[in-house]
Amino acid sequence: MPTCLPLVLRRCHACASERFRANGRFRVNANHKLIDVWLLALCTACGETTKLTVLERMNVRSVRAGLLDRLHDNDPVLAAELLQDPVVRRRNRISLDWDNAWRLDTGGPDHLDRGAANRVGDTSDAIDVSVCFAARIPVRPVRLIAEGFGLSRAEVERLIMEGSLVSAVRLSGKLSGDFTFTLKR
Secondary structure, X not given: OEOOOOEEEOOOOXXXXXXXXXXXXXXXXXXXXXXXXXXXXXXXXXXXEEEEEEEEEEEHHHOOHHHHHHHHOOOHHHHHHHHHOHHHHHHHXXXXXXXXXXXXXXXXXXXXXXXXXXXXXXXXXEEEEEEOOOOOOOEOHHHHHHHHHOOOHHHHHHHHHHOOEEEOXXXXXXXXXXXXXXXXX
């Protein structure tokens, strides 16, 4: 699940840095019956502001009242939704850096201990695990599995090669959707 907004990867025109931090603030500009909306982001190096286009020259009546209220209230949840919107990302030619912006929730510290206690006498059991994303965060499944089970990534790779860790999806590369896997002990 996400812990904060991801960094926006885009070149700064002032200092040539490539990282911006969106703080959830919007700029709304209305000109007669047309409205423009931008999500504001600050350069992590020099503090220069960039505007990410959300709405451009839209008729005010075509924008839902609830959305307009959220824009005026600088809703951080709306900012997170818009940053993950592929249309907004493509229009602004940006990508997102999710490093250190998410955490893994394994169901509590004793969740894995109960499973370990059940495996002490039984060597033929398997653990079925379902991974559910709270947001579409591209993460390497090998990293998630390693963090969730307290293993190294090399150990997880070895388990995949041995066939002790199997999944219907490819575990190499990055995923941003829910998946399941089975760990055979």
